Amino acid sequence: MTDADPDAPRPISSDWLTLRRPADEAARRASLPLIAKLQAFLAGDSVPDGDLASDRGPARTIRIFDLGAGTGANQAWLAPQLALPQSPLPLVSQHWTLIDHDPDLLEHTASAPAIDSVTGTEAVVAGIEDLGRILGADTLADGLRFVTCSALLDLLTPAQLDTLCAALAETKTAALFSLSVTGIMDIHPADPLDDSLNDTFNTHQNRGGRAGPRGVDLTAGILADAGFTVTTVETPWALTADHAQLIERFLTDRAEAILEENPALADDIGQWLARRSSQAGDGSLRVTIGHQDLLALPPRQ
DSSP states (O other): OOOOOTTSOOOOOHHHHHHHHHHHHHHGGGGHHHHHHHHHHHHHHHSGGGOOOTTSSSOEEEEEEEETOTTSHHHHHHHHHHTOTTOSSOSEEEEEEEEESOHHHHHGGGGSOOOTTEEEEEEEEOOGGGHHHHHHTOOSOTTOEEEEEESOGGGSOHHHHHHHHHHHHHHTOEEEEEEEEEEEEEEESOOTTHHHHHHHHHHHHTGGGOOGGGHHHHHHHHHHHTTOEEEEEEOOEEEOGGGHHHHHHHHHHHHHHHHHHOGGGHHHHHHHHHHHHHHHHHTOOEEEEEEEEEEEEOOOO
C-alpha cells in the first residue's frame, strides 16, 4: 500500500457543488451568445439547404457528452437553454451521457428532477482518456452532438488537455467548456495580503502538473491549431452579501490550499481569514472570481 499522492486533486464534495450552483448559474448567463453560436453551428450541419424554419421536419436527437458531470448541475442549467423556443436548432430531444470518474457523485444524478426535452440520461464512470472511445462508439448522433464540461479544464494536466482535444479533433466534435478559473480574484474592501495570497493559491492550482489558470488558454491554443473556431467569454462569479455562505466556504477552502502550498504563511492566512470572515458575516464583502467559458467549433466537413 502506498501513501496518497499529496499533489492529486482533492475529491469534489457534493455539498460544495450544490452550494456553488446559484453563483455558477448567474455567471453563465454571459455565455448565452456562445450557446446560440453552438446551436446555429449544429443546425447548419443538420438542416437541408441551411433552412432554419421551425417547421422543417421531424424532431432529431442531440447527444451531449458531459465530462466531469458530478451531480448533474451542468445538465440542469444547460438543457433548458438548448430547448428555448428561439433556438435555431430543429425541434430536438436531448440525450445526455454524464461522464465522471467518481461514481458517488454520479449517484446524485439518478434522483435529479426530470428536465423537459431530455429524453435520455446515462451515467458513465470514465475519465478523459476514455472520451475518444466513447465518441467513436457513438453511432446515433448523425453530426448533432457536442462535448461539454463545467469547472474542469483547470483541474486537468496539459497532457490530459491534449488527450481531450485530440478526441474532439479526431471525431470533429464541437465543445462548450464552462466556468474554468482564470486565477483572478478581486475583493472589496481590499486587503494588503490579497495579491500575495492569491499568487500562492494560483501556484497551488498547478500542483501535480495541473493546468490551473492556464487551462482555457492551453485548450484554446490546441484546438485553434487543429482548425477549430474558438471563442471565449468572461463568466466571473460576482459574490455579494446574498452569497455569504458560499463566500465563507470559498475563503476557508482557499486558506487551506494556501497553507498547504506554504505553511510558513500560517499567521498571515489566519489573520486574513479572520478579517475576511468578519466582513462576510456583516455583509460588507464583495468578491469577484474570474472564470471563462470556451466554445470550440470544428471545421466543416
